[in-house]
Amino acid sequence: MGNKERNPMGLGVLTISSAFLGFFRASPSQPQAPGCPSLLLESESVSLSGLPSQSASRLVGTFQEEGQQDQRKEMQVLDVTEPFRYHEDRTMFHAIVAIKNQTQNQIVRVKVFHESFKTNFLPLNILVLSNYIGHGGFVEVYKCTSVEKVGYEDVPVWLINMVTENPKISHLRQEAPNTIVNGVFLVSKKVVRHPCVYYEVQDETGTMQVVVYGHLTGIPCERGNRIQLICFERGEEQHQLRSSIHSFLKVI
Structure with a gap:
């Protein structure tokens, strides 16, 4: 190779x-959601069974x-x-x-x-x-x-x-801001703060906040769901992923 x-x-x-x-x-890179500051979420553990376990190397x-x-x-x-x-x-x-x-x-x-x-x-x-x-x-x-x-x-x-492997949260935290992220994650918490929706997602390596806005806020998704993220960006803050206008979110 x-x-x-x-x-x-x-x-x-x-x-x-x-x-x-x-x-x-x-x-x-698309403009980020205005008025969607970072929101600290209290972690809640949920079952991780059935989630992909590949490395985050992209x-x-x-x-x-x-x-x-x-x-x-x-x-x-x-x-x-x-x-x-x-x-x-x-x-x-x-x-x-x-x-x-x-x-x-x-x-x-x-x-x-x-x-x-x-x-x-x-x-x-x-x-x-x-x-x-x-x-x-x-x-x-x-x-x-x-x-x-x-x-x-x-x-x-x-x-x-290797192209489609699921990234580890611990590795995503080490990526540079604006890095494009695709992956499947387990939702451990949800908070609605108009105009944004904040999800906490987790895997066996840690937790991360996902901030969505616009057309993605209306997607039905709750704690315990698995979500597929396409074309999200690592935020300026290490613990955060943010949606852009061309992002895709699906409950699977």
Whole structure:
């Protein structure tokens, strides 16, 4: 496996030589909620049975190019969410892809703002994109983006497992502010303080506060539920995760 390095944003970057089994063949930060200060929650223990137990090491990096990108870019879909509504009648979905470069491949996050592209963004599909946007470390795909499926390839199971592994709270506390976080956590407490909802989540390594606002505050969720978080950010405070306009929360 190639060298794993750290970037200034605190995100892991996986670089793999282009000679390494071909293209993985088998063998911006959004504004935060105003008026939502940190809220100390009194911890309450609940059962942790059935929760994922993987390491928090993340292999997803930041997309370095900014602005409109006209050149064709080949990538393979490793993971994808279902479409969800993030603002009034606007929908989107998130994906994690491996971008194929001449010398190395990089794993990055994609925001897709055109739901019809979901038929192309399926795990293991190889796509070629052009006329997309680089913004805030993400690839952003819109209706005007050209999305072409050019193939399908299996990838090693270990790669999918590492990309989708569940982070440990103890490791999240050590990440840099604004680090993007995906994961499944157990809710041990809930407090409503308009305009925000505060959850305390826990695993066997500790607890963390999750602050949500906007469209996410209306999702029914109570103590003892497990929640899936997509595109949350590590807050300025070590113990806190915060939602943004493109975050997704689901009770599972």
